[in-house]
Amino acid sequence: MSTLKMDLSSYKDLLKQYIETQNEQALYRAEQFSKHSIQQNISPDEIVDVHVQALSELYPDIPDNIMNSMNFLLETMISYGLAYQEYQALREKQYELQSEISVAANMQDTLLSTTKPNLEGLDIGVTSHPAKQMSGDYYHFVQDQKGSVGIAVADVIGKGIPAALCMSMIKYSMDSFPDEQMYPSSILEGMNWVVERNVDPSMFITMFYGLYDQASNHFYYSSAGHEPGFYYSAKNDEFSEIEAKGLVLGVDRSATYKQYETLVETGDMIVLLTDGVTECRAGERFIERDEISDVIHQYKHLPAQEITEQVYQHFERLQDFQLRDDFTMVIIRRDV
Amino acid sequence: MDFQSCVNIKKEWDIVGARQLGRDIAKKIGFGTVDQARIATAISELARNIYLYAGTGKVCFEAIEDINERGLRIVAMDEGPGIRDVSQVMEDGFSTSGGLGAGLPGVKRLMDDFDVISRQGEGTEVRVVKWLR
Numbered sequence: 001m002s003t004l005k006m007d008l009s010s011y012k013d014l015l016k017q018y019i020e021t022q023n024e025q026a027l028y029r030a031e032q033f034s035k036h037s038i039q040q041n042i043s044p045d046e047i048v049d050v051h052v053q054a055l056s057e058l059y060p061d062i063p064d065n066i067m068n069s070m071n072f073l074l075e076t077m078i079s080y081g082l083a084y085q086e087y088q089a090l091r092e093k094q095y096e097l098q099s100e101i102s103v104a105a106n107m108q109d110t111l112l113s114t115t116k117p118n119l120e121g122l123d124i125g126v127t128s129h130p131a132k133q134m135s136g137d138y139y140h141f142v143q144d145q146k147g148s149v150g151i152a153v154a155d156v157i158g159k160g161i162p163a164a165l166c167m168s169m170i171k172y173s174m175d176s177f178p179d180e181q182m183y184p185s186s187i188l189e190g191m192n193w194v195v196e197r198n199v200d201p202s203m204f205i206t207m208f209y210g211l212y213d214q215a216s217n218h219f220y221y222s223s224a225g226h227e228p229g230f231y232y233s234a235k236n237d238e239f240s241e242i243e244a245k246g247l248v249l250g251v252d253r254s255a256t257y258k259q260y261e262t263l264v265e266t267g268d269m270i271v272l273l274t275d276g277v278t279e280c281r282a283g284e285r286f287i288e289r290d291e292i293s294d295v296i297h298q299y300k301h302l303p304a305q306e307i308t309e310q311v312y313q314h315f316e317r318l319q320d321f322q323l324r325d326d327f328t329m330v331i332i333r334r335d336v
Numbered sequence: 337m338d339f340q341s342c343v344n345i346k347k348e349w350d351i352v353g354a355r356q357l358g359r360d361i362a363k364k365i366g367f368g369t370v371d372q373a374r375i376a377t378a379i380s381e382l383a384r385n386i387y388l389y390a391g392t393g394k395v396c397f398e399a400i401e402d403i404n405e406r407g408l409r410i411v412a413m414d415e416g417p418g419i420r421d422v423s424q425v426m427e428d429g430f431s432t433s434g435g436l437g438a439g440l441p442g443v444k445r446l447m448d449d450f451d452v453i454s455r456q457g458e459g460t461e462v463r464v465v466k467w468l469r
Binding site: 045089 | 368369370373374376377428441442445446
């Protein structure tokens with residue numbers, strides 16, 4: 001209130017200047033005055049009050065009916081003033097929420113962090129970007145002494161905070177498995193059991209688990225309803241879909257997961273992804289899966305990490321830099 | 337507590353009566369036009385809550401005159417169903433009247449002191465004060 005009282009005389013001068021000259025300069029200063037008032041959290045009814053006071057000081061002989069009409073105007077502004085104050089309180093609350101979410105997003109980053117294995121003869125690249133601040137995508141690497149690498153890629157249907165909370169649970173369950181490598185089918189069966197017991201039936205989680213055995217160059221994998229990845233055969237210079245059937249996690253406690261196996265030859269690539277990649281949209285149109293393999297093909301001479309980044313940048317640009325869903329892509333290439 | 341001035345709220349028209357009496361007292365105490373308008377709006381909200389949710393009740397006014405301070409106390413009382421979750425009702429944006437009513441958070445903003453006591457099945461009492469500055 002004190003700032004406003006201080007401003008009353010300046011408002012009065014401003015009003016007087018405008019009434020006498022009706023020039024643009026006074027109107028510009030009026031604009032400055034209202035911006036300043038907004039900064040000071042002054043509500044519309046107070047502005048009207050200042051106006052009424054200024055008017056009665058400038059024109060002491062102002063007719064009663066005009067003054068009464070001004071008071072009437074003031075009365076109608078009270079509720080606007082309240083709405084304005086509510087808006088400001090809600091805006092502050094929104095800032096608070098945003099900063100809480102960014103703290104949570106940092107925690108999620110720490111929590112879900114996984115180290116990309118650095119192995120002789122195996123080139124691994126990974127790129128993961130959340131659509132909102134927090135991600136519902138999950139990927140994780142497990143490495144053992146014998147040179148085998150386990151790769152988990154999971155996707156919670158949905159995004160934002162609920163999906164992120166769900167993902168944290170997946171992370172802890174994965175951590176509870178023993179360190180020595182387990183086969184993909186048993187991992188998914190274990191995860192299915194955990195998810196069925198702990199997650200609301202309205203939430204669905206898809207997961208792909210692959211185990212790359214460097215000794216034999218065999219890739220073992222199972223899928224729980226997860227978006228199919230791609231297999232690139234260097235010999236034929238051709239992409240094919242990694243087909244694997246399996247029920248989404250958490251639907252049926254007794255679900256079993258079929259395990260597939262393939263021999264990986266030199267130069268071959270395994271591409272794992274989430275549906276945030278395949279459900280990219282160019283305008284109104286969903287992209288075709290072929291477009292993804294085409295883009296990968298275009299960059300296949302690059303290291304795996306750079307390929308994933310190039311693919312991400314390609315589809316990010318295609319969607320006008322606004323991701324609709326969390327985007328995760330993992331590429332594993334046998335180099336030697 | 338003994339109030340000299342109360343308005344019974346039974347029908348919508350009584351809201352106007354409560355506003356009128358409250359404004360007259362506020363004017364007598366010495367409140368300016370903005371504060372008068374704010375007090376009247378707060379009375380509207382309180383009286384409308386009684387009319388909408390409790391059916392009947394009353395709004396009472398008391399001029400406060402201390403050595404140091406002067407002000408207006410308004411107490412709205414009803415024997416309605418009570419408020420189940422006061423904290424929720426005090427949240428911005430909760431108002432059940434579709435966002436147009438200022439609700440109790442609005443009343444709190446319009447006045448200086450605010451207190452509400454509600455017992456389920458027994459009724460609600462909202463006590464507010466506006467101080468003259």
